[in-house]
Amino acid sequence: MYQIMINDTTLRDGEQAAGVAFNLEEKVAIAQFLDTIGVHELEVGIPAMGEEEIRAIVAIRNLDLQAKLLGWNRAVLSDIKASIACGLQRVHIAIPVSGVQIAAKFHGQWRVSLQRLKDCISFALDEGLWVSVGGEDSSRADENFLQDVALLSQEWGASRFRFCDTVGVLDPFSTHIKVQRLVSTLSIPIEIHTHNDFGLATANALAGIKAGAMSVNTTVNGLGERAGNAALEEVIMALKCIYGVDLEIKTQHLLKLSQLVARASGANVQPWKAIVGENTFAHESGIHAHGVLQNPITYEPFSPEDVGWERRLVIGKHSGRHSLSNLLEQHGIFLDSQETQAILDIVRQQSILKKRSLTTEELLNLVSEKRYSHAT
Numbered sequence: 166m167y168q169i170m171i172n173d174t175t176l177r178d179g180e181q182a183a184g185v186a187f188n189l190e191e192k193v194a195i196a197q198f199l200d201t202i203g204v205h206e207l208e209v210g211i212p213a214m215g216e217e218e219i220r221a222i223v224a225i226r227n228l229d230l231q232a233k234l235l236g237w238n239r240a241v242l243s244d245i246k247a248s249i250a251c252g253l254q255r256v257h258i259a260i261p262v263s264g265v266q267i268a269a270k271f272h273g274q275w276r277v278s279l280q281r282l283k284d285c286i287s288f289a290l291d292e293g294l295w296v297s298v299g300g301e302d303s304s305r306a307d308e309n310f311l312q313d314v315a316l317l318s319q320e321w322g323a324s325r326f327r328f329c330d331t332v333g334v335l336d337p338f339s340t341h342i343k344v345q346r347l348v349s350t351l352s353i354p355i356e357i358h359t360h361n362d363f364g365l366a367t368a369n370a371l372a373g374i375k376a377g378a379m380s381v382n383t384t385v386n387g388l389g390e391r392a393g394n395a396a397l398e399e400v401i402m403a404l405k406c407i408y409g410v411d412l413e414i415k416t417q418h419l420l421k422l423s424q425l426v427a428r429a430s431g432a433n434v435q436p437w438k439a440i441v442g443e444n445t446f447a448h449e450s451g452i453h454a455h456g457v458l459q460n461p462i463t464y465e466p467f468s469p470e471d472v473g474w475e476r477r478l479v480i481g482k483h484s485g486r487h488s489l490s491n492l493l494e495q496h497g498i499f500l501d502s503q504e505t506q507a508i509l510d511i512v513r514q515q516s517i518l519k520k521r522s523l524t525t526e527e528l529l530n531l532v533s534e535k536r537y538s539h540a541t
């Protein structure tokens with residue numbers, strides 16, 4: 166497969182998640198972390214938002230990162246001027262392409278919208294900028310109109326076209342067909358931008374890549390508008406483990422990055438979140454724990470260390486003898502089969518009462534209490 170570029174938009178679409186507001190230090194820390202692990206490009210924000218955003222983007226630019234930096238703009242000249250004020254070399258210009266969006270934003274006057282796009286591209290190029298164009302709501306656009314806008318963007322000098330599934334209505338099959346159509350007619354690269362309204366953002370991003378998109382938008386933890394975007398950690402690990410495409414990103418830091426963004430956004434990650442959730446390498450069920458004790462790949466798709474986790478065997482309602490004995494033996498306690506079963510029975514009752522697994526301390530107390538009651 167050709168070289169896939171990650172264009173992470175945690176600092177733009179990620180921050181658009183309702184209620185999320187990064188301060189300057191947080192934006193800088195996130196940009197720095199993404200750069201350190203080897204992410205290729207960062208959509209750093211929306212300069213048109215004003216002074217605070219511009220200060221944060223300038224601070225990121227002053228870091229002199231390896232990653233390319235991109236500013237997001239509407240097809241509005243003052244937006245592009247704000248990007249220039251940030252010292253950015255690369256601008257993304259968004260234009261609505263579906264009937265419903267053109268009606269809402271340009272009163273249905275698509276010729277006016279295209280003229281605005283042309284003027285903005287031309288202005289940006291005259292200023293020496295690299296230009297990417299985004300087809301907002303590409304997934305619901307008339308296919309011929311979308312094709313025309315993409316071809317015109319290319320003709321007017323854009324260097325990349327972003328296919329946006331703005332409201333997350335595609336599935337991987339339809340994504341593949343639509344993206345492939347664009348890829349086959351354009352000579353500039355296509356970028357895929359997906360949303361998670363039906364829980365398909367990562368699958369659709371992968372389908373777009375399979376169809377020939379060379380760049381993919383991601384956000385850490387899948388943070389973003391409404392149900393969020395394709396998660397950086399999921400796209401990277403799926404490309405690596407399912408498709409064998411190693412982007413040479415330092416994946417062992419993905420957990421720390423996720424925790425940084427969770428703190429900065431105030432949006433905690435659910436325990437079962439792929440790759441970075443706290444349950445991703447926790448095994449409670451007896452059959453699973455038994456398997457993992459024999460060979461971790463029985464129930465793990467890759468090693469926890471690959472993304473910065475450690476494996477945990479948890480004792481709770483679903484545990485079995487092997488896992489319990491293994492844990493107790495680590496503390497020098499060797500029980501016979503009957504004793505083990507008796508402890509397991511109590512573990513099941515207590516887990517239901519407490520509505521959680523037991524801590525090691527609770528378990529050790531349980532064993533000594535049981536032995537004490539036997540002795541008396």
Ligand SMILES: CC(=O)SCCNC(=O)CCNC(=O)[C@H](O)C(C)(C)COP(=O)(O)OP(=O)(O)OC[C@H]1O[C@@H](n2cnc3c(N)ncnc32)[C@H](O)[C@@H]1OP(=O)(O)O
Pocket residue numbers: 178181211213214238239240241259260261269270271301331390
């Ligand atoms: C799908 C996406 O994620 S698009 C990105 C969305 N992100 C954001 O909106 C976050 C940052 N936004 C902001 O800070 C503000 O919305 C600003 C600074 C961009 C604009 O603020 P305001 O001037 O107060 O306008 P407001 O947000 O109320 O309305 C949006 C305006 O942009 C216009 N607009 C929307 N998209 C585009 C576009 N791609 N090209 C040109 N104009 C557009 C709308 O028609 C509307 O124009 P109007 O003011 O002439 O009616």
Ligand SMILES: O=C(O)CCC(=O)C(=O)O
Pocket residue numbers: 178257258259260298299300301302327329330331332358360
């Ligand atoms: O870049 C664009 O054109 C719009 C991006 C976006 O956030 C979306 O369409 O969901």
